[in-house]
Amino acid sequence: MIRLILKPFQDWGLAKRISAGVGLLLFILPLLLGLFVIEQDRKVLDEELKKRGIGLAERVSLPAVDHILHDDIWELYKLIRDITKISAATENIALYAMVLDNSGKILVHSDPLSVKLGEPIKDSVSVGGSPNPDSLLSKGILIREIRLKEESLYEISSLILRGDERLGITRIGITKRYMEEQRRRLRRDLFIASFILGASGAIVGFLIARQMIRPLNQLTRSVAALGDEQFDKDIKDIMAPVRRRDEVGLLADSFNMMIQRLKKSRKELKESEERHRSLWEHVEDSMIRVTLEKKIIAVNRRVEEVIGYPREEIAGSDISIMIPDKYCDLFDEVFQRTLKKGEKAPTIEIEVLTRDKGLISMELDMRGVTIRDEVESIQIHFRDISKRKEIEQELINAARFVTIGELTTDLTHEINNPIGIISGFAQQILAKMDEGNPSYKFVRIISEEAKRCKNVMKDLLAFSQPSSFQYSLVNPEDLINESLEFVLLLLHQKELISVKKEIQDNLPRLYLDIPRMKGVFLNIYMNAVDAMPQGGDLITQASLDGSYIKIAVSDTGKGIPEDYLDKVFTPYLTTKEGGSGIGLSISKRIVEAHNGRIEIENRLEGGARCLIWLPSHEGAIK
């Protein structure tokens, strides 16, 4: 209810509200106080009125004695006429006056026409012509409260006494009208005074409040004026122009401090933003931020350089314009996974369609940008892996070359022996055979061809003879890591393979031909990965074993069939489809060329393990 009444005032300004409050208070308090006092004063006024009435009655009763004795009705009349007339000049409190004789008959009345003169008046004070003595007070005064024509008045009865002899009664009707009017006037004056007080209070309150609130308004204006451009201005210009020592001044001070802090944090924010922008712009990856509907929001400089779209052109486009059809499903799948909050989607390798319809191999990482636990947008890293692909190819080629070299040497030796035997025996036959022998010619051809074959082999050997071993020092861990890295590069579904390493700290370095030994590890790792088409653990362990460093490569695949276990190093023997069967034999040779040892075994927990012992640098020197 009160709230309902106060509601319209809630829109008022502080100054108005304070002013209204003070005004109301200054109006109501004195008013209530005054009304209280007036009410208290009522009894006093009432007594005063009665006293005046008694005074008037006695002014009649005392001289009336003589007039009654002389039956001087006219003088008696003048007496009460004067009482009513005199009081009429000031306040006519005596509405009427009359003198009754002892029998209660009216001798005179101030308004004779209103009564029957000479007739007894009928009321309780003078019943039966003899006033009841008990009804008159000992002083000869009786006060009754009566109503006359809707007016409340006191009727004062006063005995007219000559000594102890009672001559009659004076009765005067005293109206309360003037007392009431006086009270009304008092109330009106009080109301006016209170109103003036209230109004002045309201005005003064308003002025003071406005004085107090003016700085608040200045603050408000300052805040309202605080646009972006203002922040770049001098802080002194923004600061609220308030110079006070009171609460408002303190508020202004804190406000100014807040502005300064705000400006500082804005500056920091701006710098941070610039750093981020710089990072975003200058990172080597192409970065694209898209909405959840795959609309491009932002791209960095690299996108413009690598994929070829200027950022103004690409903004708002669908990301799918740069995804070739064949990768669309993959991309979408990963995108959806990223959408699921917090999930880091696996990296995918796809080709990306450039603006001029070229294809670039790229590795894509998607990450949800979450703001308050809600994925707001998706950030996609495009890592250009075309260079890496090329290097990979080169490496594979190089490895293949090394392998082919080794293979040729191997084959040459294998073929040389039978060719040598063929050539030797052919010459022996030729030496014992006539030239005229019809077979001579064929044998000679055999001999010559064998010789030519030998030469070819010789040439081939010479050509494919791997260059002599190039030794250098290498940290076993680096060797393993680099080899693993290489293997992982080649893996398409690397997420299936869990790579684990248990490498002892501070292993001594190895002294070996790094490319060849990398080839060995590549071979072993590839075998291990091949053994786990459904995925599994690829575990590499390295530890010091005497003067050797023992490196174990384990897989969690099927293992090697028992029949083949002692023949794994035999060339051209393979269980793998498409395998040549010479990888491990060559590896064995290379390891042994480094004074090392290689073994293959099945692990108890399943899978196979390849163990390689390589002499440590210290060991090799020995």
Added chain:
Amino acid sequence: MRGTKRFKTASILLILLILLIIPFESMEAEGPLRIAITPVLPEGHLEPNREMINYIGDRIERSAELVQRRSYQEINDLLQKGEVDVAFVGGVTYILGRDKSAMELLVAPVVFDESTNYFSYLVVRKDSPIRSLLDLKGKRFAFTDPLSTSGKLLPAYLLARINETPETFFKKYIYTYSHSSSIEAVSVGLVDGASVDSYIWDFLSSKDPESVSRLKIIERHELIGTTPVVVRNDIEPGLKERLRRVFLDMERDQRGREILNKMGIKRFVDVKDSIYNATREMFKFVERRTDPGRKKKR
């Protein structure tokens, strides 16, 4: 010692006091001229009375003193005791005073129609059903003065003629001792009727019409001999003559005329004692009728 000293101081003071008083007494050997007036003119219109007294004093080159009494009887007594020199009295007062050799006729005013006649008006309230004196039977009535001709003698005479006395005829009668009071008494309803001097009625009608506005005249009775100015019986003839001339000459000078005008009097004239014979007749008639069973008033 001390007693002697006190006596000495008292004696010196007494002598000084006597010395102070004696020269005044001897200087004012004649004393002021004392002029008595009943409140003929209504209250609030007494200023002309005072002016008249001052005028007379100025003209006879003697200080004049106004002596006011409420009733004619009191003035009569004062004249008889020689305590006033001049008095404005009523006709009845005069004939009674003259019988007692208390006063001598000086002059009488002309107030109506160039004669020394005037009227007694019987007045009632305008809204009253009373149309004649007879209708006032059993009512309340106001006389002015017991010795007033117009205010008492005439109505008493009229009643006597029908064998009534105020006591028998009226339910209640009162004396107001002034014509204007009688007028007021009727106006306010204190009484139902009154008999008043036409001079006062006319005076009030012109000076204070409001005071008579509620009243009407139901009967007019002409009376011979207006209220006279008398002097005490033993006044020295020189002074009497001087006073007579002052009154008679009043209308001849500006100041006198103004005073007369204010009082509603045209002039003062010499009158013979005989013009009051009619009054004497009426008085005797009333006396005769009321004498046998006359009750004491009141």
